[in-house]
Amino acid sequence: MANIRSRETASPEKGWRDLAVFWGKARPPVDRPSPSYHPLIFHSLDVAAVGRVLLARWPGLAVRLAAALGLEVEAATTLLIRLLALHDLGKFARRFQAKSPEHYDPNFGPIEHVPTDYDHASGGYSLLQSDPGLRDGLPEWAGLARLAAAVTGHHGAPPRMLSDLRAIFHPHGTRAAHAFAGRLAALLPSQMHRLDRTRAIRASFRVAGFSVLCDWIGSNENWFHYRDADAFESLAHYWLWAREPAERAVAEAGVIPAESAPSRNFDELTGHDFAPSPMQRWAAEVALPEGPLLAVLEDETGSGKTEAALMLAHRLIVSGHAEGIYIALPTMATANAMFERLSTS
Secondary structure, three states: OOOOOOHHHOOOOOOHHHHHHOEEEEOOOOOOOOOOEEEHHHHHHHHHHHHHHHHHHOHHHHHHHHHHHOOOHHHHHHHHHHHHHOOOHHHHOHHHHOOOHHHOOHHHOOOOOOOOOOOHHHHHHHHHHHOHHHHOOOOOHHHHHHHHHHHHOOOOOOOOOOOOHHHHHHHHHHHHHHHHHHHHHHHOOOOOOOOOHHHHHHHHHHHHHHHHHHHHHHOOOOOOOOOOHHHOOOHHHHHHHHHHHHHHHHHHHOOOOOOOOOOOOHHHHHOOOOOOOHHHHHHHHOOOOOOOOOOOOOOOOOOOHHHHHHHHHHHHHHOOOOOOOOOOOOOHHHHHHHHHHHHOO
16 A cells, blocks of 8 residues: 555545544454454445445436436536545434444543434435535535435435434544544545536436446455554545545446347347247337337237337337346246346357
8 A cells, every 4th residue: 555656645644544443344353353343434435435436437327317306427427426426324323333442532421321313314314414514525405405305315215304412422423423424525535516406306316326336346345355544644545546446446346337249130139040029020020119118018928028128128229228237027936937038148
């Protein structure tokens, strides 16, 4: 790591290691060798780094998210990366840090009687909503609110507003959240955009799915090992370092759409040597519209509906109208059987 240098890391930042005492991921110290926790500031940048790689390596995703937000791709990218870095802001709270007594910062005061039944997603969202100072360089809250909810609610449930944030976070946690948000504003600058509230609400569903994916990959210790702050000169140094495991994680997670195979006829696609049925022939020859397509195939059991659907999907992918296929079946057994069937075709 010592050979990573750039103008970003030439001058060590002062005081940033004070933020590294807040844990983001942790395990009991006896379970594995040191370090026994991954700093919250590092985990936050891990997830942002994953988002950065996904948007760069998956152009179709970046274009769709930007279009949904009504922004240019570059503007949408910088906004989403910044929000991802704030996704776990609620973990600066005293009530979250007390969940791991071994890693609890004594600057919070005594740990006895600190409630730990706390939802950090709701805490982070509530703090962002109540404190404009945490949102420097970001759009006004009217347009940002639903995107902030989508990103902080990355565990699958929308956050709710919490009261008495002073007791939840403690001044020590609030100061740390401000310090981190300020460093992010300098490290990950986001142009001030005016977000249309209606567009943001509609886009929030896509942003929520994107955030869940980034957090899932960025939380995997196989790719993002626990790191000691002493190994890095600055937060910018860690941000540069995190890009390499993020690239590897996204590649190994297998979420980037594969390049399409060249156009194939029915025999080549299915491996069958018999003539296609009328329905299958229709799927191979029907003109495809420029816009969205909903095709409903109905026929008797064993008539070859699956092959016809695959032909339609193949043609859409080859033509650039789709990037993949999702097959929904009612049971694990039928899903496994379909997987085996398709994996050999």
